[in-house]
Amino acid sequence: MSLGASNTEYVSARVRARKAALFTDEDYRKLVRMGPSGIARFMEESEYEREINELGARFSGVDLIEHALNRNLAKHFGDLLEWSEGRLYDLIARYLRKFDVWNIKTIIRGIYTGTPAEEFQTDLIRAGELDDATLDRLLEVESIEDVVELLDGTTYAEPLEDAREEFEETNTLVPLENALDREFYVHLLDDLGRPQEGPEAKYVEFLQAEIDFRNARNALRLARSGADLDPASYYIEGGVLFDESELNQLVANPDELVDHIADSKRYGNRLSEALSRLRDADSLIQFEHAIDAALLEYADMLSSIHPTSVSAVLSYILAKEREVENIRAIARGREVGLSESEIEEELVIQ
């Protein structure tokens, strides 16, 4: 843990300025009507100018958009870590480790499918705590065993090592990916305790909300897929909404699951609108988008309770991620020829 005073005011001022520069509803409406090259041009005139120019010579079309988005995301989140000091750094880094998990997963998947590293290295989002040198070395290795060895000294080595046996037995990636996710979520909350008030209490509250929603989403996916998997192996501890046995029961009945969320004191009132959308949603994708929107709303609400605190940063991280995913959805949607209304359904706009 890094010591020293935090510079919360500085970071939240910068973050708010950047959040204001994100694309608005209006921009999305314009983007939905454009083709891939139009989107790239639009991006060139916005926040993404530098990335589009840098990558313009090497890629084109949707690939260009996607790589520019990833690179821009990494730049912005790298900035966050660069600006922040002390306790604030600690809290932000903790959350951004999810990109470490994403990167390791991408690399493991690449190795598993035998894809050459050049093809997936641009999918990495270099925003987490693993430095560039480590990631580059990880890109060069050829077996999952070596990945684990390279990660020695990080928190991921041990859970991966434990999961490797199961992976070798079943030859599926699920145990490895689960181990990584779990490691991330477990470390999110450890040593934070349960502060009762102040910004840090809100931070914990937000992380609990994220874990709760992640559990709810996993439960729904399991319920819909009908696969005979043990829900307990997907359960992430630390949330307040479900405990393990409750989740097992609720997996069987999605309606009850929604009711359970609506009945909870913490989310029921605040998320009533999103929940009614959840009820109306007939496809899982809409359901998940409603959960994403609810989380976004939740983060925004927390950031207005404590304006200069880590909550503002979290709400920016979430909003930026959504923007990147929205633009990607538009670009991919246009590429495969979806209609405008179909693409609009894919977007999560607040």
Add this chain to the structure above:
Amino acid sequence: MMEELVLATETVLQNGTTEEAPFLTDSGAAALAVGLSALAAGYAERGIGAAAVGAIAEDDDLFVPGLIMTVLPETLVIFALVVVFVI
């Protein structure tokens, strides 16, 4: 030798006869008020200044509003200066 003794007794006696000086005179207290308020203004400006520099880093146009916001807590010191003139 004798002189010194007289001087010493005089000093001892003086203790009983003269009034003790107050811990703080009026002007001393006013000075303390100004000093403390300056300290408070400094603390307030710490946060605002950090936020202002952050905002300016994102957008140069915010230099003037940032500067104004940063010096606003100086009014605290001016209010404390009023005390100096009142006493």
